[in-house]
Amino acid sequence: MVNQLPLSETDLAPTQKSxxxxxxIAADLAYRTMSIVNxxxxxxxxxxxxxxxxxxxxxxxxxxxxxxASLRFGDARPAAIVMTHAHFDHAGxxxxxxxxxxxxxxxxxxxxxxxxxxASYPPADPMAGGGAMTLLSPLYPRSPxxxxxxxxxxxxxxxxxxxxxxxxxxxPGHSPGHISLWRESDRTLISGDAIITTGQxxxxxxxxxxxxxxxxxxxxxxxxxxxEKSVALVASLEPELIISGHGLPxxxxxxxxxxxxxxxxxxxxxxxxxxxxxxLDPAKPGKSGDDAFR
Numbered sequence: 001m002v003n004q005l006p007l008s009e010t011d012l013a014p015t016q017k018s019x020x021x022x023x024x025i026a027a028d029l030a031y032r033t034m035s036i037v038n039x040x041x042x043x044x045x046x047x048x049x050x051x052x053x054x055x056x057x058x059x060x061x062x063x064x065x066x067x068x069a070s071l072r073f074g075d076a077r078p079a080a081i082v083m084t085h086a087h088f089d090h091a092g093x094x095x096x097x098x099x100x101x102x103x104x105x106x107x108x109x110x111x112x113x114x115x116x117x118x119a120s121y122p123p124a125d126p127m128a129g130g131g132a133m134t135l136l137s138p139l140y141p142r143s144p145x146x147x148x149x150x151x152x153x154x155x156x157x158x159x160x161x162x163x164x165x166x167x168x169x170x171x172p173g174h175s176p177g178h179i180s181l182w183r184e185s186d187r188t189l190i191s192g193d194a195i196i197t198t199g200q201x202x203x204x205x206x207x208x209x210x211x212x213x214x215x216x217x218x219x220x221x222x223x224x225x226x227x228e229k230s231v232a233l234v235a236s237l238e239p240e241l242i243i244s245g246h247g248l249p250x251x252x253x254x255x256x257x258x259x260x261x262x263x264x265x266x267x268x269x270x271x272x273x274x275x276x277x278x279x280l281d282p283a284k285p286g287k288s289g290d291d292a293f294r
Contacts, residue, residue, distance in 0.1 A: 003199060004270050005259040007211035013241055013249035020071050025249055032068050034061040036206045037089040038245055040190055042163055045072050050079035052162040054190060059092035079162030083107040084192030085175040086114040087220060088141040098150040105150045106161055108170060110177030117146030125277040128218035130201025137219035173227025174216035180234060187240035193217060194230045197247030209247050213259035215271025222278045228267045235264040
């Protein structure tokens with residue numbers, strides 16, 4: 001089991017669980033864990049303003065997401081779906097939901113090939129260290145989804161459609177066009193998989209969600225050089241709240257921020273696997289290439 005930087009229960013952000021299992025963090029922020037991955041709902045149900053869905057979980061999650069959205073927002077469809085990236089556990093239901101709601105799907109330009117049915121992600125790394133999730137990773141889907149009728153590129157000025165006060169930040173490494181979302185006013189970070197708050201290599205940790213400050217999932221991270229830069233970037237933001245793609249939300253109090261800075265400072269020792277398909281050699285396959293909109 002890969003345990004990177006342990007956190008305690010006191011580091012977890014307080015949440016209130018709704019009847020359907022959705023966890024409410026703030027008036028305009030809630031999330032639901034769909035199997036092993038988090039789906040985030042942005043928007044205040046008491047406000048007439050539209051809401052936004054961030055990531056779409058696994059392929060079997062569409063009906064649950066629609067049910068959660070209906071209970072939280074009634075008949076209102078989202079203004080948009082925003083993708084942190086298009087791995088199978090984050091984009092599994094994007095085709096069904098975009099089609100059902102007839103809404104735009106926003107992503108970084110470097111994720112386009114994986115959202116337009118053009119390219120598969122690099123092979124998983126079963127030798128990246130860890131438990132059953134890592135060993136089974138070659139079986140996980142890598143094929144692209146196709147949301148061309150709804151796909152739009154995120155604005156170059158880093159604003160996020162439907163989310164006033166937020167900006168998107170390019171945090172590649174785990175995927176070429178991976179983004180995180182940042183709200184300066186209350187220092188809230190939706191990190192996707194740039195950093196996560198539980199170990200994802202072990203099936204036990206993925207299910208129990210043991211709190212820890214953790215780099216991106218090792219088995220699906222082909223560019224460790226870019227991942228290191230991305231963790232340094234999010235650490236420099238000094239977030240007060242972190243909602244990651246895997247694990248429980250974390251308060252940005254001193255201990256959690258200290259662990260985040262330690263992860264950034266000692267990233268190669270803590271997060272990067274000692275052996276495996278990918279390493280920090282820029283000549284190896286899987287590099288993200290173009291640094292557009294970094």
